[in-house]
Amino acid sequence: MILNPTIETLMNHRSIRKYTDEIPSNEMIETVVKAGQQAAFAGQLGSLILSREKKSHPFGAPIYFIVCVDIHRMQKVMEKRNWKMISSDAAMLLFGVQDACYMAQNLVIAAESLGLGTCYLGFVPFMADKLIEKYKLPPKVLPLVGITIGYPAEVPPVRPRYPLDFSCFEGKYPEFSDEQIERAMKQMDEGYLAQDYYNGGKLMIKLENDREETFNGLTYSWTEHISRKWGQWLNDPEELREVLNKYGFEFLKK
Amino acid sequence: MILNPTIETLMNHRSIRKYTDEIPSNEMIETVVKAGQQAAFAGQLGSLILSREKKSHPFGAPIYFIVCVDIHRMQKVMEKRNWKMISSDAAMLLFGVQDACYMAQNLVIAAESLGLGTCYLGFVPFMADKLIEKYKLPPKVLPLVGITIGYPAEVPPVRPRYPLDFSCFEGKYPEFSDEQIERAMKQMDEGYLAQDYYNGGKLMIKLENDREETFNGLTYSWTEHISRKWGQWLNDPEELREVLNKYGFEFLKK
Numbered sequence: 001m002i003l004n005p006t007i008e009t010l011m012n013h014r015s016i017r018k019y020t021d022e023i024p025s026n027e028m029i030e031t032v033v034k035a036g037q038q039a040a041f042a043g044q045l046g047s048l049i050l051s052r053e054k055k056s057h058p059f060g061a062p063i064y065f066i067v068c069v070d071i072h073r074m075q076k077v078m079e080k081r082n083w084k085m086i087s088s089d090a091a092m093l094l095f096g097v098q099d100a101c102y103m104a105q106n107l108v109i110a111a112e113s114l115g116l117g118t119c120y121l122g123f124v125p126f127m128a129d130k131l132i133e134k135y136k137l138p139p140k141v142l143p144l145v146g147i148t149i150g151y152p153a154e155v156p157p158v159r160p161r162y163p164l165d166f167s168c169f170e171g172k173y174p175e176f177s178d179e180q181i182e183r184a185m186k187q188m189d190e191g192y193l194a195q196d197y198y199n200g201g202k203l204m205i206k207l208e209n210d211r212e213e214t215f216n217g218l219t220y221s222w223t224e225h226i227s228r229k230w231g232q233w234l235n236d237p238e239e240l241r242e243v244l245n246k247y248g249f250e251f252l253k254k
Numbered sequence: 255m256i257l258n259p260t261i262e263t264l265m266n267h268r269s270i271r272k273y274t275d276e277i278p279s280n281e282m283i284e285t286v287v288k289a290g291q292q293a294a295f296a297g298q299l300g301s302l303i304l305s306r307e308k309k310s311h312p313f314g315a316p317i318y319f320i321v322c323v324d325i326h327r328m329q330k331v332m333e334k335r336n337w338k339m340i341s342s343d344a345a346m347l348l349f350g351v352q353d354a355c356y357m358a359q360n361l362v363i364a365a366e367s368l369g370l371g372t373c374y375l376g377f378v379p380f381m382a383d384k385l386i387e388k389y390k391l392p393p394k395v396l397p398l399v400g401i402t403i404g405y406p407a408e409v410p411p412v413r414p415r416y417p418l419d420f421s422c423f424e425g426k427y428p429e430f431s432d433e434q435i436e437r438a439m440k441q442m443d444e445g446y447l448a449q450d451y452y453n454g455g456k457l458m459i460k461l462e463n464d465r466e467e468t469f470n471g472l473t474y475s476w477t478e479h480i481s482r483k484w485g486q487w488l489n490d491p492e493e494l495r496e497v498l499n500k501y502g503f504e505f506l507k508k
Contacts, residue, residue: 001281001284001285001288002281002282002285002368004259004367004368005258005259005260005367006259006260006263006363006364006367007285007289007364007367007368009260010289010292010293010360010363010364011288011289011292013292013293013294015294027255027256028256030255030418031255031256031261033418033421033422034255034265034418035261035264035265036421037415037416037418037421038264038265038267038412038415039264039267039359040267040269040362040374042374042376043480043483043484044415044416044421044442044480046421047421047422047423048421048422048423049422049423049424049425049426049427050422050423050424050425051424051425052424053425073420073430074480074484076430076435077435077438077439077477077480077481078480078481078484078485080435080436080439080477081477081478081481083481083482083484083485084485085484085485086484086485086486086487086489087483087484087485087487087488087489088488088489088490088491088493088494089491090491090494090495091487091488091491091494092484094351094379094494095376097348097351097352097355098351098355098376098398098399101351101352101355101356101359102355102358102359102374104356105293105355105356105359105360106264106359106363108294109260109264109360109363110260110261110264113258113259113260113261114256114258114261120294120296120356122296122349122352125348134426135425135426135427136426136427137427138427141427144352145352158292161291161292161298162291162298164284164287164288164291166327167287167290167291167298167300167301167302168287168301168302168303168304169301169302169303169304170303170304170305170306171303171304171305171307171389172303172388172389172390173303173389173390173391173392173395176327176330181330181331181334182334184331185331185334188298223331223334223335224335226297226298226328226331226332227331227332227335227337228337229297229341230297230328230332230337230339230340230341230346231332231337231338231339231340231341232340233340233341233345234341234342234345235340235341235342236342237342237343237344237345239342240342240344240345240348241344
């Protein structure tokens with residue numbers, strides 16, 4: 001592994017969920033936004049909402065960004081050129097989510113390189129009613145993900161990842177052996193348990209439908225946690241369709 | 255604007271479409287993959303296909319990564335925990351595309367910090383038949399974006415971006431004034447024209463439906479180019495539905 005200051009920044013990433021009261025300078029904020037803008041883009045389809053209203057932010061972070069897929073702004077530009085957007089909402093989301101994410105990740109890395117802590121908040125899109133009203137979002141602006149930023153008041157360990165051979169496949173996609181899957185799971189589970197990430201089981205996701213609990217704080221770890229999410233949540237595509245429709249995206253209409 | 259080695263790397267991003275024959279070392283490749291893995295993730299839903307088959311790559315780049323949204327691998331892990339995925343394909347894509355993009359952007363930044371050049375290729379998903387066969391992709395693996403990597407054989411300028419006040423909005427989403435939109439367009443168009451990016455009009459997108467051409471190499475620039483994409487392409491959501499269905503994602507079914 002080759003190290004340099006940039007790669008050290010990338011390898012040191014951990015989510016920060018406790019912040020000091022110190023407020024990042026305006027110059028820092030401008031710097032991370034500019035670094036975000038400079039990411040590769042298909043159509044500059046990402047935009048940012050910046051909030052300094054600390055008391056309303058997750059974890060009480062001093063700075064909160066909401067990264068948006070912004071099709072509205074693109075339409076405004078196209079109107080000035082006498083064009084009407086005909087690309088489907090599905091296609092615009094496919095490209096727009098990527099533009100927004102590359103921007104988001106650049107912003108996060110820039111912030112971390114300045115000694116700030118960050119945390120992504122992925123359930124932002126599901127707060128449609130609140131966000132549309134609070135931030136006066138026009139149709140075709142999708143708040144994709146939130147990012148809290150501030151000075152860290154905790155130093156959690158870097159979290160485990162899958163083994164390299166479970167993440168990167170040369171030449172073709174492999175057929176996983178049982179051994180390979182189990183080894184990857186073990187690396188994740190033992191890694192999180194060693195860090196007491198689920199806090200002795202306090203962060204366990206509850207079992208639904210009268211399933212019987214067979215885990216405890218000493219055995220509950222990442223693979224069980226993530227399985228409970230995708231095994232219990234978000235099963236109704238109509239729910240996501242309704243959320244997207246609220247933001248003015250209609251591609252899932254029947 | 256604050257500068258440090260990481261932020262300089264981010265601000266120096268430009269897509270590289272010409273590469274020397276020099277092959278990045280295995281250690282470099284391992285480094286960029288590990289840096290990619292270390293990005294924030296909701297469920298480790300991103301994976302990478304690595305190809306060193308130079309002759310088949312865009313721009314003849316020595317290294318080509320295809321960044322995938324990998325729901326298949328997640329299902330394999332869940333099976334071992336006796337869970338069945340019930341989250342909808344739409345929801346898995348919403349989170350999976352983000353995981354994949356954060357990984358992709360970390361990988362790109364790590365590569366650039368090592369002096370390598372990169373280029374994103376966004377139309378990868380539309381090559382379904384070819385990619386599924388070539389890389390033996392199982393259902394629920396979506397090749398989202400390609401990344402070429404190698405030593406740069408060109409040094410293009412850093413490309414323009416929107417003004418800061420057209421990208422980041424404090425407190426609430428603004429109502430854009432005509433002046434604000436026109437200023438942003440001017441910054442993009444004059445910036446690209448000054449760099450002769452569209453090569454004196456050689457990269458102009460052709461007008462369809464007998465529209466009359468009113469631009470030439472001295473006037474055609476970014477806002478017209480991007481308007482022609484979203485004003486002429488990808489208008490049929492069924493097309494994207496079919497593409498996603500080929501990869502085993504069914505959320506757009508009627």
